[in-house]
Amino acid sequence: MFDFFFNFHPVIQALIKGLAVVLVIFPLAGACSLAERKVSAWMQGRPGPNRAIVPWFAYIPFLGTFLQRLGVFHLMADGAKFLFKEEPVPGHVNKLYFVLAPALAMMPAFTTVTVVPFGAYFDGAGHAIPLALANVDVGLLAVFAVSSLGVYSLILAGWASNSKYPFLGSVRASAQLISYELSMTLSVVPVFLWINAPGTPGTMSLAKVVEFQSLPGFWGGTWFIFLMPLSAAIFLISLFAETNRQPFDMPESESDLVGGFHTEYGAFKWSLFFVAEYSHMLVGSGVFTLLFLGGWNPLPWIPLADFVAWLHGLLGSAVILHPLFVGVLSIAIFLGKVLVLIFFFMWVRWTVPRFRYDQVMKLGWQKLLPLAIANLIFYALAIAWVQTR
Amino acid sequence: MGSFLFDFFAIFTVICAVGTVVNKNAVNAAMCFLLCLVGVAGLFVQLDAYLLAFLLLLVYAGAVVALFLFIIMLLDVQGKSAVSFRRLSTAAAVIAAGLLAVGLCSFAIHGHLDAPNPNYASGVGAALKPYAYQLFTLYLLPVQIMGFLLLIAMLGVIVLSKKIDPAEGAK
Known part of the structure; x- marks a missing residue:
């Protein structure tokens, strides 16, 4: 059925796959901004955006009003507005870096997607083949390395703006992002200590982590969030700080810095920063799902293979076992978990007030970092003890 | 294609390295240094040393250069006129540059590299x-x-x- 696709030149195949993933991530990131408004409205007991509608949609009974109440047309209206608004470039900015910064924000956000596996299917022998643009062995390191480049967009945006509030925002950004990167990296080391048992070839692959969480038996099927709750907590908190989400959004912090690093930006450049922020959140939640929430396994102790077999027994249709169906099912499960995490991000944003800057630094260096090191030492000893028995 | 990419990254790295040295604006120099590191990471990937490439990006490009920029912005060193060279340091710089040039020339003329060891080709950095x-x-x-x-x-x-x-x- 798809032979024509595999007849293309590998470069073209890779391009098509890459485009397909970007075409999912970009609108999803845009939809997150709408979801943010709807969720905030829901939490504060307001209706939220519910007015915009395309004229002829209003004539469709029920569906038209339902979509209007849901606010989906606000998303399109926002997109169109950002595209057609005047792009202000203040006279006092460094033009090259001012224009470069929003583009630079998008690049790491979309590059990290290439190494994040997002689903799996089973070949004839029953082995799970992960779906990813590039299933590299250094997986997680690649995500960390490329996403750490995201800080330059904030630094350059603030510096190029050449005015006080953006400058303060970018100085904060550079200090904050580097501080939390440390505890983030340390918090995932126990996971890789556990999956790299003695005698196995070492790997940092994210797909391998999921494979370990789909093994049969009690300990095999345990998601790592139950096995290493402290690692998961430290990773999640650092993720909030790394993606500039409240309560850690020091770089923009609109109550004391007007708009922080993006104060001088408007129109489409401004919106690019936010698409990049939501893409970072999506990728970050994806990595958290893979590391601690079992990836594409539907429930703890129920791996994807068992679930598919159960579904096959229930419905008795051979379509269930088709690799295409399994692939789509695994992607749906994975995306479902990611979206729940995104909701969690919004939930926290509209519940917890913003920290002061000194509190952010104190939390990063004096609480999370020692905690991450203690956690690492504890798990190193525990894993050495368990795996040698 | 591999050879083309290697040449591309090599030339890119050298250009960015030169840019780092000759740029008067400290932020431009730091950005050139960043691109230079990305170029070196690209060379590592071409040599199958993926791990080294990503470690280089993670540590140097992700953290060290960001700290450089942080310091540059904090001190706001840009825009100040450079201190003029003293006679002694100029002489030292000329002698050092001459030595470097002689060393490079003699290496280009007389030096030769051993053929890569096939046993070692898989690479420790992969x-x-x-x-x-x-x-x-x-x-x-x-x-x-x-x-x-x-x-x-x-x-x-x-x-x-x-x-x-x-x-x-x-x-």
């Missing part, structure tokens, strides 16, 4: 395990000494930068 194994066996002492040096440097910075109030010190 995957985690061989890399870590080398780090904790063959290179254990250098790694420890480097760590110790960095620790001493950090202590030195703390001692030099912290102004101890005599009244507070007496307490």
